[in-house]
Amino acid sequence: MIFPVPFPPPKGPSMLSRRTFLAASAAAPLVFSRRADARAANDKLTLGFIGVGTMGRGHLGGFLGRSDVHVVAVSDVVKERTDSAKQTIEKRYAEQIKSGAYKGVKTYPDFRDLIADKGIDAVVIATPDHWHAIPAVLAARAGKHIYCEKPLTQNLADGRWIVNEVAKAKVVFQTGSQQRSEFGGHFRKAVEYVWNGRIGKLKTVRIGVGAAARPCDLKGEEKPAGTDWDMWLGPAPEREYSSVLCPKGVHGHFPAWRDYQEYAGGQLADMGAHHFDIAQWAMGTDTSGPVEVLPPEKKSDRGLRFVYASGVVVIHNEFEKGKDGKEIKADCVFEGTEGTILVSRGGISSLPDTILKEPIGEKEKRVYPSTDHKKNWLECVRSGKETICPAETGHRSASICHLGNIGYRLKRKLKWDPAKELFVGDEAANKELSREPRTKWKI
The missing domain is CATH 3.40.50.720 (NAD(P)-binding Rossmann-like Domain)
Incomplete structure (x- = not known):
């Protein structure tokens, strides 16, 4: 440990x-x-x-x-x-x-x-x-x-x-x-519609995010004055400074350390932690996870599947096509036996469009009341109540991203025990669940 x-x-x-x-x-x-x-x-x-x-x-x-x-x-x-x-x-x-x-x-x-x-x-x-x-x-x-x-x-x-x-x-x-909490309440609305059976029984969730992480292969650069590069690396493996990972001075973009497995989980995890989180919320699995991780049928950086005990399948970045040949795509697509809900930060829609016309009633299942994520945290500090996304929930959502990255790296079917948080009968896969930090960051 x-x-x-x-x-x-x-x-x-x-x-x-x-x-x-x-x-x-x-x-x-x-x-x-x-x-x-x-x-x-x-x-x-x-x-x-x-x-x-x-x-x-x-x-x-x-x-x-x-x-x-x-x-x-x-x-x-x-x-x-x-x-x-x-x-x-x-x-x-x-x-x-x-x-x-x-x-x-x-x-x-x-x-x-x-x-x-x-x-x-x-x-x-x-x-x-x-x-x-x-x-x-x-x-x-x-x-x-x-x-x-x-x-x-x-x-x-x-x-x-x-x-x-x-x-x-x-x-x-x-x-x-x-x-x-935020982004117009679109995701909150989608979860409530799924919870209350407006699309029938949930069968499939499709998540629109980019590729998994890859090993860092960046060339070293001269370290700028005022940057503690060794501290930036922290528990990660030692390597030469890169402005791609740690930009010089005050910058206005999101650095590409997100793409490399030594520091993050690729775009699959960067935005995936948001969108898989909504999928987990809608499925009621905030404190659990899938039971199988299935690699794409063909060599690809998309199409990995997470199978849940309920039978619901969550698919990474692979979408059905409409009659016009274009993908029916969104940040989160919830497909049920009676319809589909598509939700992104910019809005929410459904197929058929009549699904969203009837609002959720006061006596139906409603999500945790929060319209301001920071405010929710501060209010809970004062009240002692649990936040809308506590550590267990955040960990479980991030875990989907970790499992996805491992699935893409190993390229084989994996059985997962969400209670024990271990792969079943797969010692090699279980070694992927943790990383030994650099010596100076452990005792």
């Missing part, structure tokens, strides 16, 4: 005390609490951000717009990013006080120092996939609530590790599967 590295002593000065902070921002009615479970109604949750690349900055902007939180620290392996995030935060808070000046954000090159900061109640993790597990586990052990991006992990065993540690620590966890 992999154990997390211990906390090192904080490298920088300690977080501003509550009294010092309030003096520095005299006009701002900010009241901090050390623990969310003792929080008064007007207290603000103190947040630390681990990873402020493109996705992290997007989350940062969303949380900065909320009056019930206060961002007090950021961490990234690229100095330009932490400096930029610090400036963004301080500028936003300076605009809220009469003096127009605010200094109170810590920057941590090493996320372990941020987690060790007792002035932080919760963390937002928006790092590459291979860097989700260790920060999440250490944050849980430090008693901090967690919002972590999807896919939850780079490998399946790390996902179970997160689930176990979060349960033990009793912290509130939200997986960044925002389609459960």
Whole structure:
């Protein structure tokens, strides 16, 4: 079993005390609490951000717009990013006080120092996939609530590790599967229509996402100043710096580390973690998974099938064709005995179109009420209730992506036990479920 590295002593000065902070921002009615479970109604949750690349900055902007939180620290392996995030935060808070000046954000090159900061109640993790597990586990052990991006992990065993540690620590966890809350409510509506039998018995789900991950074959480059490349690699295998994996400075695109199996699960997992999550939700298998993984009949990077105990088959990126010869395609296509529902971030439709004309009644099955993923997390931190996408759910959805990647690599039929989370009678396949981290990231 992999154990997390211990906390090192904080490298920088300690977080501003509550009294010092309030003096520095005299006009701002900010009241901090050390623990969310003792929080008064007007207290603000103190947040630390681990990873402020493109996705992290997007989350940062969303949380900065909320009056019930206060961002007090950021961490990234690229100095330009932490400096930029610090400036963004301080500028936003300076605009809220009469003096127009605010200094109170810590920057941590090493996320372990941020987690060790007792002035932080919760963390937002928006790092590459291979860097989700260790920060999440250490944050849980430090008693901090967690919002972590999807896919939850780079490998399946790390996902179970997160689930176990979060349960033990009793912290509130939200997986960044925002389609459960947002994007016009289209996915929520699709799930309710499936749950209430509007397409009859569900037979097939088709998921429209790209290819599986591939081994990294990028050429090495000269490492830029201000980038801690060794820290970026973390538990992943050692290799030379690549700007494709870790772009220089502050950038505005989503880096291609997502395509490589050392760090992520390819497009199958990147968007698949969203869309397979909706499929699991609709099938009622949030805490389970398939029982078989079947490779494509012909050599292909699409068409892998997941077979569930219910008989439902989930198919990766392979669609039926209509009378015009074009694929009947969407992010998620639910095919039942009496019709089909197609749903994407841009909308929802059905075949026949009459299926969606009758709304879901108040007494019919309804999904968890949430229209704002961040708000749901914060409300659950205060109430102690479970979020719309807790660690177990996020892990199970990511597991589908891991199983798909393994299926494409091994190219043979695999039997899966979703309760034990092991392949049945297949030692070689079970070796694919975990990865030994680099020595410095284990004890």
